[in-house]
Amino acid sequence: MKITNAAVATLLVVNGTLGTSQTEIKSLETTPPKNQTEQGAPVPQANNQTAAPVALHKIVLFFFEKGTGVALKRVEIAAGNKILYSDPEGKVEIEITKDSEGVLTASKSEFEPQQITSERLLANTELKIFLWPKLTGDNVVIVKGERKNAVSRKSITIAESRKIAPGGDPAQIVSLLPGVQSQGFGSDIVVRGSGPNDSKYYVDDIEVPFIFHSIGQLSVVPPPLLAEVQFDSGGFGPEYGDATGGVVVLRTTTEIPERPKTEFVLNFPIYSSLYHERPTGEDSFLAISLRRSYIDIILKAALKSREDEMDGGFTVAPRFTDAAIFHFKKDDAGHRKLSLIAAEDGLDLIAPIDEATNEDGTAEFSISTRFVNLGYERLVRLNRQWKLTSTPQVSYLQTENDFDGNQVEFNVTKVRVPTELVKRLSKNEDLYFGMDPEYIRTENNIFSIFPRFEDPTFDIEEAEKEKLNNKASFSTLAAWVAMDKQISSLRLTPGIRGFYNSAIEKSSYDPRLRGSFEVDDKNTLKAAIGQYSKAPEAREAAESIGNPGLDYEKSIHYVAGVETKWNDRWTTETQLFYKNTFDVVSFDFDKKYNNDGRIESKGLELFIRRNLTNNFFGWVSYTYSQSLAQDSKDDDLIPSIYDQTHVLNVVSSYKLSSTWELGGRFNHETGTPYTRNSKAVYNGNLDKYQPRQDEGDRNQARLPDTNSLTLYSTYDFLYNTWKMALKAGLESYWYEPQVIGRQNNYDYSKESNQTGLPAIPFIELRGEF
């Protein structure tokens, strides 16, 4: 094949037959052959006869990445000992002689080389070539894990989270980390013995009313919008408060996309979603997301087919929707983030249950919760030393529940302006000043029982309904100061947080100290000690339905450990923790609630992490712990309902090729404690049996250990300008049914294991274009 290229000014000769691997490329020197000029014009012969001009064919090649349509620059076209490269738009122009034969090879690192036949070149004047991505060597470490002075912090990238987290939801990745228990608690987590209500979730600095939908185990934030999940299981700094457990921060992305991208997900049987992002300038982008469940439609159809079996009818329609709009802009001083998140959860249920009072023997439930949250984060570098971050936000939450004669309607409007000022003292030393004012207004229209599951005699049919019709408002204010101080290899971060809550008219303060010591370039010792306070829940401290005299719950955290970075790929972390949580709000017959409770938790955590590279990542997370509780000082310490001795998670994801990926996770957890019923009484007013327990039996029995295995496979179908990923797998499988609780017959004379749902096969189709 003879090819000319004006830029190279070289004639190329390619010999060989079409498709041979022994294609021989010869190049001629820049000196043209005897019978041609450089431009191919004939040269007059010695005998004054002119040679016939060579017929040339010009062709423009464009190179793109298969699956995205992104133009590829620096695609190498081998031409003998000459190399041609595509320009930033993926374009290269070449000329070939019209009698050319053979193939041209185009190659680029991380892509499969592609051969272009002469016939194809001659048949076109313009060709678009899409190169397939190739699985490269496992040499590049994407996540190395920066050393920060956050003692119990783990950061997981979205790339890892989306592959391995339950439901592919990054916010769920926390359940696979050390110190966290999740089995049987739904989407919410228990952190080092502290209950689900004791931890906080943020989207950057924004606090949303709820982070997880009631079905599907999905968070309200679209995964493509996230960059990282940051989790502190304890010992966190004074910038976070009102939490005695852990803090989860979903960090949104600040990476400006190079081009518009749209992603749709079809997840069977739960939901579909659509996400779109596009650059709106050199330093800004806009993202929009919408997600809706359709399990309500599927369930309705499935239950209709079982109508005849279920006398009285059974209808259940759980649903969720969420939407988000996000705008990010960088400027010379810093950046701005504007976010709007909205979500709705709902459930309509008609079921033939024992509590039914409809004449057809069914009870009706209608539950609906929705919120809208608007937040604006502004980061400004005031000068070389000072940086200011402020995130004013407003949220509106509306809940409407109607079940079995209980009616709950309340609206909550919350305005919050967390603000932090940072002064850089030196390269590794910063001084922090922060404040977090919050104003909350509620409108309540409630006539309902308030579940008190901690009361063993509580019965939803018998409990007295509480009435609350009012408008109330209260405010909280927190302020903190902290400092990062470097003394040789020792880094200390002392801090203190002060706060006031007008609902309980009480103030307090939490001193905290964290430190790390770099023993050598691999090993770092870490430790933290501090107090962490949490205000009682609004209903617990409410005037009419609670105890307004309640005080803050407090927890003292003691943490110590060592982190070892063996190399770029492997890190390990071992930590010991002890938590003494006191003034815990407990149920009280007379005052409804008191602060007499106490929880004591201690344990050992081990985290072995293989950092994310092109092909592989994974980790082993193990927690050994003990969690004891007492309702008052006069009571013995007994196992807390969150006591789980062993929690083991093994997660891994491996790329077999550029399009095939396999992954999975294994979980083993010790069974949780429960209380056996000693007998039951027949309630003649309700026509039902109510269990009774002996005080000494509380939490003395334990469920069997549980195991679950989730395996999945993902295959990418690559089209020219878009791609589709098909993910299929089996969620929560084990060879025998796993016990998630105990169940009783109608009069509690028999007890048997309650097993979880069988392994759920899932299919998810995700398109990106």
Next chain:
Amino acid sequence: MVIKTFISLLIVGCMALAVGACNEPVDRQEQIDRLKGIGLVASPLVNSPSQGSTINATQITGYATIPLGKTPVVTAYLDQPTAGAISVKTDEIIIDASKQELTTYEGFQLLKFVARVTIPSVTLIQRFTDDFQGIQFRYGFTVSTEDDVEYIVGSFLVYPEGSEELQWTNPVISIDSPTENQSLSAEEEFDVIATLTKPNDEDVKLGWYVSEGEISNRRAGETTWTLPTKGKHTLILTARGKKSRGFAIQIKTVNIQ
């Protein structure tokens, strides 16, 4: 957050029900196969304090099914305290043995027992606000036979003098189908139908009982009875007011051929 947890548990439970994950064979409450309590009612239905702090005596009538050939004994019982209720002590309950009745039906005996609750003095410490739901007095009985025991508990309400709730009365029920001594075919499904009259503004909970067989939905006014083997059998319908603690009972005998 608590409501979200409750919703999550409800949804998981419902989905399990939907996929039949909890569809295991269970004992059936409607089957009269042992000593079982089946109802309690107070008279007056709602009591009121007289002379400020003393309430009038309340008569409690209780019902239980007793296996054939067994002799029941009724005593007072003190249950675990429950939030929002005042426990009646055992010495404040006097069983009136003279009013005890034991009636034989097909497949079982029906015990009706009567007791008198006298509370010497009570301090009405609750404020009578607009959402007042009555003061609950919680009482209990033990019904025992030679080889079994049943703890039966209930409560009655006290409202201030002049309250509308003092006019509450018991619900009224009737079994429209089957009729008394109706002949039915064995091992078929038969529609049992009831009529309910609610005199008070409250929800009423129905409860079917059968000497044998299965009731599809024992809370429904119209449901099916999977008939047992041939012979005479008894059908019981009960109703109770959720607020008033009112009670009604009707019994029918059928002949299955």
